[in-house]
Amino acid sequence: MTIAGIYPTGSKDPISLLATTLASCSNDFRREDRQETTKRNASKEQDMRIVVALGGNAMSGPDGASRPQDQQVAIELAAGHIAELVAAGHDVVVTHGNGPQVGNILLKNELSAHLLAPVPLDWCGAQTQGTLGFTLVNALERGLAAHGDHRDVVALVTRTLVDPDDPAMSTPTKAIGPYASAERAARGTADGQAWRDEGERGWRRIVGSPEPQDILEGAAIAALVSSGFLVIAAGGGGIPCAPDSRGGYRGIEAVIDKDLSATLLARAIDADTLIIATDVEHAVLGWGTDDERPIGRVTTGDMRRYLDAGHFGVGSMLPKMEAVTRFVESGGRRAVVTSLANIAAAVDRDVGTVILPT
Numbered sequence: 001m002t003i004a005g006i007y008p009t010g011s012k013d014p015i016s017l018l019a020t021t022l023a024s025c026s027n028d029f030r031r032e033d034r035q036e037t038t039k040r041n042a043s044k045e046q047d048m049r050i051v052v053a054l055g056g057n058a059m060s061g062p063d064g065a066s067r068p069q070d071q072q073v074a075i076e077l078a079a080g081h082i083a084e085l086v087a088a089g090h091d092v093v094v095t096h097g098n099g100p101q102v103g104n105i106l107l108k109n110e111l112s113a114h115l116l117a118p119v120p121l122d123w124c125g126a127q128t129q130g131t132l133g134f135t136l137v138n139a140l141e142r143g144l145a146a147h148g149d150h151r152d153v154v155a156l157v158t159r160t161l162v163d164p165d166d167p168a169m170s171t172p173t174k175a176i177g178p179y180a181s182a183e184r185a186a187r188g189t190a191d192g193q194a195w196r197d198e199g200e201r202g203w204r205r206i207v208g209s210p211e212p213q214d215i216l217e218g219a220a221i222a223a224l225v226s227s228g229f230l231v232i233a234a235g236g237g238g239i240p241c242a243p244d245s246r247g248g249y250r251g252i253e254a255v256i257d258k259d260l261s262a263t264l265l266a267r268a269i270d271a272d273t274l275i276i277a278t279d280v281e282h283a284v285l286g287w288g289t290d291d292e293r294p295i296g297r298v299t300t301g302d303m304r305r306y307l308d309a310g311h312f313g314v315g316s317m318l319p320k321m322e323a324v325t326r327f328v329e330s331g332g333r334r335a336v337v338t339s340l341a342n343i344a345a346a347v348d349r350d351v352g353t354v355i356l357p358t
């Protein structure tokens with residue numbers, strides 16, 4: 001049987017023809033598929049795996065008061081730039097600080113201690129992962145939707161392994177909560193708290209900040225990224241945890257530096273770029289002197305010399321510079337410290353302080 005117009009002249013029986021046609025379609029499909037894959041791979045060579053770390057102070061608004069609307073405006077700005085990176089084809093994991101936010105929760109705790117049992121500092125840190133994670137998920141979804149991207153955004157409660165006997169536990173460096181007067185700091189000190197004079201802006205409470213050793217949810221984060229999720233993880237550096245006596249983990253009352261945790265996070269997902277967004281455009285040499293000079297593009301070797309010379313504020317710029325230097329020294333291709341507004345540009349343009357391999 002032949003059906004005119006459908007089978008070419010000289011064709012064999014319909015079954016053989018169907019098989020030939022299917023084989024040819026399948027070859028066409030495979031060819032197109034191969035071309036598409038080749039195209040995708042070619043562009044993937046420029047696509048990167050990026051960790052973006054958002055500073056807790058940078059997310060607090062211009063006067064550091066951490067009003068919810070100020071935090072939302074700052075987060076919306078950062079989310080727009082992060083969405084640009086995702087739309088450009090990069091895999092991005094977002095982490096965030098929590099210094100102002102965790103200190104505010106701790107202060108509220110103290111002020112209401114006569115009404116409610118205070119909760120420990122690690123619980124306060126876990127609460128900031130919830131609030132900031134929730135706000136970031138909403139802002140990132142909106143940012144992605146503007147690019148027609150409707151992928152899932154997830155915020156993961158993340159624990160970070162620390163040594164409970166880390167000497168940093170008993171020598172506080174991490175500033176948390178609002179700036180306060182010298183009188184308020186003196187009252188806190190009399191109650192056994194540690195406070196630090198931060199110059200013109202006032203005093204801040206400081207707490208122990210142990211070295212992060214491992215992101216306990218690292219494998220889960222890597223799996224989520226590989227499955228196409230936009231992940232927010234290790235907020236506030238992760239909830240500090242140490243092994244307990246029952247084969248699990250217990251919380252430790254401290255606040256981890258999120259910049260140092262960001263380096264571990266970057267390793268866990270095999271990132272090639274680390275961007276730390278804060279409230280200044282560059283790190284500077286001679287900080288706080290009349291001779292401040294912005295640091296532009298430098299090698300890890302240069303940065304190690306600047307670190308040794310003590311150019312960076314303890315508990316603020318010092319951990320950022322240590323984090324980016326460690327990241328590039330351990331195989332990262334590029335690390336940048338800059339403002340929230342420069343996040344998207346930081347991937348391949350000379351903005352902020354850029355650290356490259358020596």
Ligand SMILES: Nc1ncnc2c1ncn2[C@@H]1O[C@H](COP(=O)(O)OP(=O)(O)O)[C@@H](O)[C@H]1O
Nearest residue numbers: 055056057058278283284287311312313316317
């Ligand atoms: N060498 C330096 N260059 C620039 N800023 C510095 C330097 N040393 C300390 N800082 C301080 O570091 C701050 C940023 O760090 P931090 O307050 O921890 O920000 P975030 O919470 O946004 O990560 C700047 O606002 C500045 O006051």
Ligand SMILES: NC(=O)OP(=O)(O)O
Nearest residue numbers: 056097098099257258
């Ligand atoms: N946890 C932490 O490093 O917070 P900041 O970014 O606010 O300092």
